[in-house]
Amino acid sequence: MVLEAVNLVKDYGEHRALKGLNLKIDAGEVFCLLGANGAGKTTTIQLFLGFIEPTAGLAKIKGHVVKDSPVETKRALAYIPENVMLYPTLSGLENLRYFTVLAGIAEQGPSVYRQTLMDAGLPEFAVDKPVGTYSKGMRQKVGIAMAIARKAELLLLDEPTSGLDPKASNEFSQLVTRLRDEGVAVLMATHDLFRSREIATRIGIMKQGVLVDQFAAADVSHQDLERIYLEHMRD
Numbered sequence: 404m405v406l407e408a409v410n411l412v413k414d415y416g417e418h419r420a421l422k423g424l425n426l427k428i429d430a431g432e433v434f435c436l437l438g439a440n441g442a443g444k445t446t447t448i449q450l451f452l453g454f455i456e457p458t459a460g461l462a463k464i465k466g467h468v469v470k471d472s473p474v475e476t477k478r479a480l481a482y483i484p485e486n487v488m489l490y491p492t493l494s495g496l497e498n499l500r501y502f503t504v505l506a507g508i509a510e511q512g513p514s515v516y517r518q519t520l521m522d523a524g525l526p527e528f529a530v531d532k533p534v535g536t537y538s539k540g541m542r543q544k545v546g547i548a549m550a551i552a553r554k555a556e557l558l559l560l561d562e563p564t565s566g567l568d569p570k571a572s573n574e575f576s577q578l579v580t581r582l583r584d585e586g587v588a589v590l591m592a593t594h595d596l597f598r599s600r601e602i603a604t605r606i607g608i609m610k611q612g613v614l615v616d617q618f619a620a621a622d623v624s625h626q627d628l629e630r631i632y633l634e635h636m637r638d
């Protein structure tokens with residue numbers, strides 16, 4: 404099992420943001436987490452990143468408890484938030500080199516970085532341009548390139564397609580699908596019902612810190628998904 408939440412609880416002061424989450428994601432699975440703002444999606448992802456510590460329960464990656472094995476668990480994962488943080492004055496290639504070396508990956512020749520960025524869908528003309536000139540979709544592709552370069556076994560995605568135009572969002576989904584087919588496990592928080600049905604193997608709906616429903620993406624049509632989602636949001 405690549406990712407496992409065992410009775411995972413997170414309190415912020417008096418507020419219980421996550422109320423005993425149980426979740427398993429295996430290699431080659433994409434779990435899309437849907438839910439209104441404030442449902443606990445980002446909290447869930449941050450617990451697996453080790454950015455925050457659980458109040459109770461366990462966040463495990465490849466069998467290691469995140470809190471106890473921060474180095475091993477971070478090595479296995481790549482994280483793409485809504486806005487990928489890069490150095491705007493450095494090129495895509497320089498950012499990729501900088502962040503992968505920082506992550507402990509041996510330095511490669513420029514042609515390797517160039518190829519990785521192009522594998523992640525970045526147009527060749529952009530590779531040597533400052534990232535400050537990139538569109539949001541292009542920055543997300545640098546994020547994917549980092550995941551590829553680091554051979555991440557787990558991708559944690561927090562609303563990665565928010566604010567992308569449909570073409571960029573489609574390209575992003577294709578990249579995630581390709582990584583999924585190569586055996587990467589993916590946890591993606593999103594508001595995009597359409598894309599979730601396209602790329603997810605499983606879809607979960609979170610409401611006020613509780614995973615209130617989950618099902619195989621193949622078992623629902625887009626209309627079903629929208630209806631199920633809206634029914635859960637009603638009260």
Ligand SMILES: Nc1ncnc2c1ncn2[C@@H]1O[C@H](COP(=O)(O)OP(=O)(O)O)[C@@H](O)[C@H]1O
Binds near residue numbers: 420440442445446
């Ligand atoms: N650092 C924090 N301090 C206090 N409350 C927080 C903090 N982060 C999130 N929360 C609260 O926890 C709940 C879940 O938030 P979050 O995980 O960001 O939800 P989502 O990503 O689904 O929108 C919300 O009620 C939010 O206000």
Ligand SMILES: [Mg+2]
Binds near residue numbers: 444445446561592
């Ligand atoms: Mg969030």
